[in-house]
Amino acid sequence: MNMQADLNQTTTYIDPFVDFSFKRLLATEESKPILIGLLNHLFKGRKYIIDIEYGKTDFPGEISEEGGAVFDVFCTDADGSKFIIEIQRGYQKHFKERALFYTSRAISEQAPKGNRKEWAYNLTEVYLIAFLEDFCLPDSPRSEYIQDICLAIRHTGKIFYDKLNLIFIEMLNFVKKPVELYTDLEKWLYAFKHLTEFKKQPEYLNGPEFDRLFNLAKYANLTAEERAMYNRSLKQKWDNKNVMDYAVAQGELKGKHERSIEIALKMVEQGFVIEDIIKLTDLTKEEILVLKK
Structure with missing residues (x-):
């Protein structure tokens, strides 16, 4: 069901x-x-x-x-x-x-x-x-x-x-x-x-x-017809909400990633080693190496 x-x-x-x-x-x-x-x-x-x-x-x-x-x-x-x-x-x-x-x-x-x-x-x-x-x-x-x-x-x-x-x-x-x-x-x-x-x-x-x-x-x-109309309308609401929730989640992830990059840039400028930057930002080693170039 x-x-x-x-x-x-x-x-x-x-x-x-x-x-x-x-x-x-x-x-x-x-x-x-x-x-x-x-x-x-x-x-x-x-x-x-x-x-x-x-x-x-x-x-x-x-x-x-x-x-x-x-x-x-x-x-x-x-x-x-x-x-x-x-x-x-x-x-x-x-x-x-x-x-x-x-x-x-x-x-x-x-x-x-x-x-x-x-x-x-x-x-x-x-x-x-x-x-x-x-x-x-x-x-x-x-x-x-x-x-x-x-x-x-x-x-x-x-x-x-x-x-x-x-x-x-x-x-x-x-x-x-x-x-x-x-x-x-x-x-x-x-x-x-x-x-x-x-x-x-x-x-x-x-x-x-x-x-x-x-x-x-x-x-x-x-009535049976009204229930079908209601169910379609309700499903459309759920579908739209799922799309909105996904967009919000993606936006939050993007914002978090951008903040991590900003922090990593400052740590690179101050001479932190890559391992410490990874621990504090959750960025990958490859992403940090790009920032060091």
Whole structure:
């Protein structure tokens, strides 16, 4: 029996941070109350959402040479505000640029195809909410798990434009325990982060929205076709993680080897014998002889 089969038999609930599960739990008619509740808890009264409508997730460029965007989840509320909900599992070099590109597509799509003078650039709000599963933004404090970003005047900090918002949820920084869950948002994030660890729905995560979440996330409730889709999505996540882990390991090895060469060069300059350099750096005799030339 393979590893994938073993995991599915011992896991009661599906992993929310794979493509199939993320869409099942946040982007279906059944999951609307889950997403509405999550967004309202995230905005903490700054916005109150009563209903949403899911929209297309594929936004091709206006010309063939222009890049398009494909969102994980895209929806609009009753006020016309646009919400892009994304999951980012691993570090991406230009992640900030990607976030701005995604929001720019949601903004540019608002332009009418006909008479733009009557429109007068009356934009609706655009929000990007991104769950960062296995990495954090390099310049964010480790003590915080939500980065709420808007356009502001640099020297005063006053908000310049409040209709464009980027919200990054750094799951690695969310380390609260059940007894430390004081807000509904903290309960939601804890449920998402630890969903695959539960054997049953815990009492401290109760209520209609949580009941719906655990019901939709239960592996036994998936149809045969849905299980196949989930397994493919899960395998893709594992494969991508293996590639990332290998790249990180290779980078660490390369860094260690480069440091060893730097140390060896200094020892050669100071007249150390080859045997001592080998002991301290783990370099081969051939590598050290090259440095001595």
